[in-house]
Amino acid sequence: TILDKKELLEFAQLGCYLEFDLFGTELLHYQFNPAIDMPNDNKRIKRVRLLVDEGYEDRILMAHDIHTKHRLMKYGGHGYSHILTNIVPKMLLRGITENVLDKILIENPKQWLTFK
DSSP states (O other): OOOOHHHHHHHHTTTOOEEEOOTTOOOSEETTEEEEEOOOHHHHHHHHHHHHHTTOGGGEEEOOOOOSGGGSGGGTSOOTTHIIIIIHHHHHHTTOOHHHHHIIIIIHHHHHHTTO
């Protein structure tokens, strides 16, 4: 997690994919360094918007990082649909267009998974 905007944009200039995960996870701090506050979904959306505004929408990936059963809806978590049912509508409200969301959610993962 890169918390500084300037550092994030410098990293984006390298041309790598920029993956945002942990959507639906609200942690108080980073487990390996309690001095670092973890971003929440709203902050993640703001970071994605920053990168879109700077022209990096072709390099953004998103995930929810469901890896334990407590993250599933059956056990009280947000579940696999969280990005589509909660995050996408919020991103649209924040001015990220459907075309850009299609890139982030469909085209970019397709490119990444096929090593293009």
